[in-house]
Amino acid sequence: MLEMLGYPFMQNAFIAGLMIAVLSSLSGSFIVLRRYSLLSETLAHVSLVGVAIGLLLGMSPLWMAVAASLFASWLIEYLRSVHGMYSDSVLALFLSGSLALAIVIVSLAGSFNASLFSYLFGSILSVSNEDLWVMGIAGSLSVALLLAFFKELYFIAFDEDVARAGGIRVTLLNFMLVSIIAVIIALSIRVVGTLLIGALMVIPPVAAIRFGIGFYPTTLLSMGIALVSVVIGLSASYLFSLPSGAAIVLCLLVIFIIALVINRR
């Protein structure tokens, strides 16, 4: 089984998968606790619009996805925090709106359906060295920011008003968090796919919360669940010729069900 690690494409797949597991579970803990889980799904769909525009205009789909996802994340946070709109309503608006826009762009162009299809489901087994470098740099920056403001983000997730009253710069940190999530998602859809990245961000913390432990252990457990799922999912993908993204998500679901059964209450 270890022979698979001898192939460069599998080495790249594992490095990319493990990076995404750490990034998505770390940032996912905050959005799950804030009842903001659909943010990842929404930004993944918005990223698809960026990809479509990139392919249509002959520009880098990756960077167009990052730009679209960032812009949408700021708009979503602005509507939620400044205009006081309900989070789920804003997310539903962007989710359906961006999908509609992506479909229109695809139907107008018509020639790159196959390329776009790979972004829907991802292709972790064709990760290039350049992809790894981009993910490594952006990912390191994201982890550094998340760790630097970890306790503040935790306080905000628990009680936004009291955190603000204590002098924590809630608005700034909220925009920082959605920006980080936007970048992580845009960089990950190439690998995991638009339809699956949300699962990687949401299921690990949801499963970890079932164990009824404190926040810091929950975050570590969530990260562990994501890492184990990526390793098992990629291995299963190699051994049984399964689509890698789907194998990872199914593995996450199995772990979630185990957590649910162990912690019935």
Add this chain to the structure above:
Amino acid sequence: MPLKFSPSLFEVNNLRFERRGNLVLKNGTFQILPGEYCAIIGPNGGGKTTLVRLLLGLEKATSGEIRLFGCNQKRFRDWNRIGYVPQRSALIDETFPATVREVVAMGRYPKRGILSFESDEDKAAIDKAMVLMGVSDLSSRLIGNLSGGQRQRVMIARALASNPDVLIVDEPNTGVDVESQHRFYELLRTLNKTDKLSILFITHDIGVIAEDITRVLFVNQSILVSRNPAEMVTCDEMSRLYGNPSHVICHNH
């Protein structure tokens, strides 16, 4: 006229607040001095919580001036000098993965720098607040697994962990049994009298704390300040404020 070098904790001048064109508060001119035990009373919807939120900078005044510890609110940065226990803080998400100690430790977060670990001073302040509120033995329990009274004590411990100069408590006894309420009032009295902590307390139970308070803010759109303890809680004042005949019964502790 406001003093230039005010010793006040809070000094409010001509405060007015409108929400989407509707008047919520007006005529807000008062000050609260160090060591005071101030009750904020008034009917539901009268603007008590809004007043506190304005003091904390959570709402922006339409007009008027708020000074905190002598400093204009816009330039004020020492927010950890104010401990805040919001309304219904005990009604939290039961599945939130936070232990009692983690919640109390949040009170120290604004004092700590980024990427910092808990210092000995932080640990001592957290332990002291937990002992004071009698929640040390609940340290590793999840906050969602506690009773309403226990959660209330944890939230106050969190507010006290920052060693504030003033504690603001907004109707904390929602869903709390009578015995816990009395313990709570006793604790506030001790904090004020023994630890010299200033207290702003939004409540409807004015009779229970009538003997302890040094000032009352009557809030029903307008803010009326009463200073003389003897005239604080007269039946006439209460009746006028609440719009119904009211009786005040002072409890002996």
